[in-house]
Amino acid sequence: MANTVKVRVPGTTANCGPGFDAVGIACTIYNDLELTLNDQGGISLAVMGEGAGAIPADGSNVAVKAIQMVLAKTGCKLNGIHLKMVNNIPLARGLGSSAAAIVGGLVAANELTGNTLTKEDILGMATAIEGHPDNVAPAIFGGITVSIMDSGNAKYLRLQPAKAFSMVAVIPEFNLSTKAARKVLPDSVPFADAVFNVSRTALLIGALCTGELKLLSHALEDRLHQPYREQLIPGMAQVLAAARQTGALGAALSGAGPCLLAFTADDSDEVGKAMVKAFNIHKVPARYQVLAIDEQGAVII
Ligand SMILES: Nc1ncnc2c1ncn2[C@@H]1O[C@H](COP(=O)(O)OP(=O)(O)O)[C@@H](O)[C@H]1O
Numbered sequence: 052m053a054n055t056v057k058v059r060v061p062g063t064t065a066n067c068g069p070g071f072d073a074v075g076i077a078c079t080i081y082n083d084l085e086l087t088l089n090d091q092g093g094i095s096l097a098v099m100g101e102g103a104g105a106i107p108a109d110g111s112n113v114a115v116k117a118i119q120m121v122l123a124k125t126g127c128k129l130n131g132i133h134l135k136m137v138n139n140i141p142l143a144r145g146l147g148s149s150a151a152a153i154v155g156g157l158v159a160a161n162e163l164t165g166n167t168l169t170k171e172d173i174l175g176m177a178t179a180i181e182g183h184p185d186n187v188a189p190a191i192f193g194g195i196t197v198s199i200m201d202s203g204n205a206k207y208l209r210l211q212p213a214k215a216f217s218m219v220a221v222i223p224e225f226n227l228s229t230k231a232a233r234k235v236l237p238d239s240v241p242f243a244d245a246v247f248n249v250s251r252t253a254l255l256i257g258a259l260c261t262g263e264l265k266l267l268s269h270a271l272e273d274r275l276h277q278p279y280r281e282q283l284i285p286g287m288a289q290v291l292a293a294a295r296q297t298g299a300l301g302a303a304l305s306g307a308g309p310c311l312l313a314f315t316a317d318d319s320d321e322v323g324k325a326m327v328k329a330f331n332i333h334k335v336p337a338r339y340q341v342l343a344i345d346e347q348g349a350v351i352i
């Protein structure tokens with residue numbers, strides 16, 4: 052059996068406005084992870100691109116955690132874990148870097164231990180490490196996914212959008228960990244806000260499945276997390292407004308932020324430039340990247 056494998060995993064944008072911890076989209080931005088297992092023990096890590104010099108080479112690394120979980124579950128005795136990463140997904144920006152690392156580790160280790168885990172098993176294990184299913188589901192399955200937790204088990208549905216759209220990810224030059232961005236959320240919300248989000252999430256899924264993309268301007272509205280996270284992202288309201296004013300279908304926080312994401316039918320560059328300019332007015336350097344939906348999810352390459 053080969054002892055080295057390479058996996059490509061997409062970044063993901065979670066929540067998509069109102070679908071907190073439920074909706075996610077796989078995006079055409081990728082990390083490559085090469086895993087070698089041997090019986091010599093030890094952990095080594097070489098990182099190129101995003102996170103080089105910052106990602107730990109020990110058991111605190113989420114990719115290593117994921118690999119060790121597969122080794123334990125499959126009873127594999129190989130104890131040497133050697134990783135090479137080429138990362139394009141920026142860390143702690145809201146584009147699912149941790150989900151990509153976890154899914155990459157699980158898929159690679161599964162491949163090297165005889166492929167005994169199903170994608171559904173991998174979803175369960177990835178969710179256990181990540182804490183919520185909305186990034187790991189599209190990272191595994193590709194496309195647009197809706198996920199739920201049922202008595203601790205993640206279940207998902209993969210949707211086919213009726214009409215193509217682009218996503219303009221505006222990436223500010225500062226990190227915001229998901230952990231920190233979850234700390235500002237309240238324990239409970241007003242009933243009216245819950246109703247607001249139920250209606251918008253239903254509209255979001257309906258709009259994507261029917262191709263009624265003009266409804267996204269309402270369907271991306273949120274009262275569960277964005278209003279609380281706004282304090283962490285200078286200029287957030289103005290950047291989202293700039294997207295809408297330049298013709299975006301709608302715009303929202305990407306995952307826990309600080310990246311902001313506009314959905315576009317055309318004029319993506321114009322929207323990206325306007326959003327970057329609005330961040331710059333608030334003294335936040337930023338860049339934009341135009342993304343499409345990744346249809347495949349994690350693949351062995
Ligand atoms: N390629 C990677 N390998 C190992 N750990 C990673 C990798 N990418 C990200 N991480 C871990 O995930 C953290 C960022 O996760 P998180 O705060 O959830 O943000 P996001 O997933 O939105 O990028 C990083 O600080 C790092 O600990």
Ligand SMILES: N[C@@H](CCOP(=O)(O)O)C(=O)O
Pocket residue numbers: 063064065066071072073144145146147148149183185186229232233276305306307308
């Ligand atoms: N539902 C989560 C999504 C976090 O996504 P990330 O890409 O920022 O890790 C949340 O909003 O906390």
